[in-house]
Amino acid sequence: MSQEQSSSGAVTARVVIVGAGFGGLATAKALAGSEVAVTLIDQHNYHLFVPLLYQVATAALSPADIAEPIRHILSGAPNVNVVMGRVTGIDQGARQVLLADGSGIAYDRLVIATGSTSTYFGHDAWAPHAASLKSLEEARTIRTRVLQAFERAERTQDPAERARLMTIVVVGGGPTGVEMAGSIAELAHHALARDFRHIDPTTARVILVEAGPRLLTAFPEALAAYALGSLERLGVSVMTGQAVQDIDAEGVTLAGRVVPAATVIWGAGVRASPAAGWLGVTPDRNGRIPVEPDLSVTGCPDVFALGDTALIRDAAGEPLPGLAQVAQQQGSHLGRALREALTQGKPLPSFTFQNRGNAAIVGRHAAIFDFGRGRRLKGFPAWLLWAAVHVVLLVDFAQRTRVSLQWLWRYLTYRRGARLITAPPAR
């Protein structure tokens, strides 16, 4: 504790943040300009605006529209050092974060904000056939597979193969699955409608499969029912109560029957990052690290965890959901708390989540918002609010202008500008 107690400026407390998602970035921003020496580590050089990743996967936006260089976001904060590197472990005895290049970064306080990854519930063999939506690379893979399947359908003489190529199955009825299914239906039924000569993209089948009894279980039933109706109007076939039994190169097996599909998208399972293993703490069954009300890791008072990788419960005892707004609020809270603790010796306050509304977008004019305690919004007003919120949340002004312009353009024309097949064909 010696380092941060020196207020002479000779020795500065060191805060290391692992992960530059919504939580880690908010922590760094709250510490920007303070006397704390901050190091922010991420395996990528950019902060990714994950809630719009499905728009990259469906050719509506370009990767650079939703990703901003971390260094650039923090260029005005001389006390924040950005490191692009992959963390392999933590040496709590030596208080060091270990990187894949063999180097170590010393900390006085450590913040774990490493997010979550997709899980195939033990069926890792499904992964090559069912891309998930967690990274730019995966978004580009999905975009390539969907567009390439239409290219092949245009060329094939075999009606069964053509039908398989023009079938897209989205697994998982949460917000990711709903957004993907709606957006792919719009891509096929509008943006691509006039571009082929031998196939009719408006006849493409988009199937949304959910194992549970209904879509969007995190939302009230009335909103979920509205989303279901909107998806069906877009031409999406929604199949609830259908557990996926197998996924391979041919398609998806449901109830013992193979549904032939060239493109399968996985939006079903999310699991916390493996950071609990770095700390030697016992995670919950989703891999999350249990934290105290001040976000410190139970049993490790100098280490903090937040966002998708942390397990913290609300007043009702329910775990906080894995949402950008949860991570962002936790990051801002923790950054301010560490700043005051390390420079003024204040105690760490408890974190309280303020629900600013949980949203899902189904398609043009159709979105749902749940603000809790019975306050809801749906349809065109919800869609407008969703669009406004997301434009404002995008980090950079230039991106804001660009994304607004593209959305306006797409809205007026149904066109999509980023329809490039660029990733190497995966199969």
Next chain:
Amino acid sequence: MSQEQSSSGAVTARVVIVGAGFGGLATAKALAGSEVAVTLIDQHNYHLFVPLLYQVATAALSPADIAEPIRHILSGAPNVNVVMGRVTGIDQGARQVLLADGSGIAYDRLVIATGSTSTYFGHDAWAPHAASLKSLEEARTIRTRVLQAFERAERTQDPAERARLMTIVVVGGGPTGVEMAGSIAELAHHALARDFRHIDPTTARVILVEAGPRLLTAFPEALAAYALGSLERLGVSVMTGQAVQDIDAEGVTLAGRVVPAATVIWGAGVRASPAAGWLGVTPDRNGRIPVEPDLSVTGCPDVFALGDTALIRDAAGEPLPGLAQVAQQQGSHLGRALREALTQGKPLPSFTFQNRGNAAIVGRHAAIFDFGRGRRLKGFPAWLLWAAVHVVLLVDFAQRTRVSLQWLWRYLTYRRGARLITAPPAR
């Protein structure tokens, strides 16, 4: 000749175009809406605006800003069929274009517009260390290497390695090399200037190497001298009369001495596509197919070649240069000529090139234009003209708006929005 002589509409003449670059696309557009059945084949699903590729490589634009789906460009032309596929050969006896998937596409007239590739003058071992600038994938590779080198420089403790990481060598003093060198210097010395804590990007070395006695030999000496001065003001070290002897993972060997450089960009050699081999004709030493004044391949009256892959001479006996405007004019000419020949039986007229001005851009406010016959433009007016021409030439309206906006934004702020490290690290 039976098929196109039937004017009853029962049998339609088939024109197959290989390559959707400037030449092939212009041919297809000139044939759009006619009674000719057109098939346009390309290995990508997009038309690439190659003259702006260096801006993708230097993080100023996104891939989708300079690439447009071919189907979309031609969606209003029901007589044009777009095929995404790789051509492996031509069966002139059966009048078929052979594709990698084993299928064949029959033609009555064939247009070869397959462009050019980079050549390392027999040193193929240099290729992995010196990316060239011919495709979106290569542009992304260069962007990743440059940005990643700065990330590593920020982390290293070794001054020699840091200097190597912060050295970029561009090989070739033609327009591509000049544009790359200027744009990288601007990226390092302005866009990245404030983003690092341990290195100063403004001290990055950008070296432009040219084997000949001066830069831009296709331009008049006064314009080349102006470009040289502009590059030097941007901080580029220009080394003329220096042949590259070796390129490896360490750097570039010049005059027996290794210049340590983490990033090497190849802009030196261009060679025609291997299409001459498909036809069994003897190409010139750059691989180009000799064509007659009507652009038909010498000895193959039903096959035409244009753009970078064709050898045609102007009135002075000089081969026409490998420029977008040459290919585009040839494509428009040939498309019109084939339309009138196949639907009205008219003879094929000779092609004449109209020089609309040859341009190279050095950086902010600095460009050169040569309109031939002594008419020239340089500096800020040339830069404005260059920007205006390129915005207008971009195919799609949405792209035009987007690119204009980004250029305006970058102009005002020196910022670059597409600084993403996404390609897998090549070494």
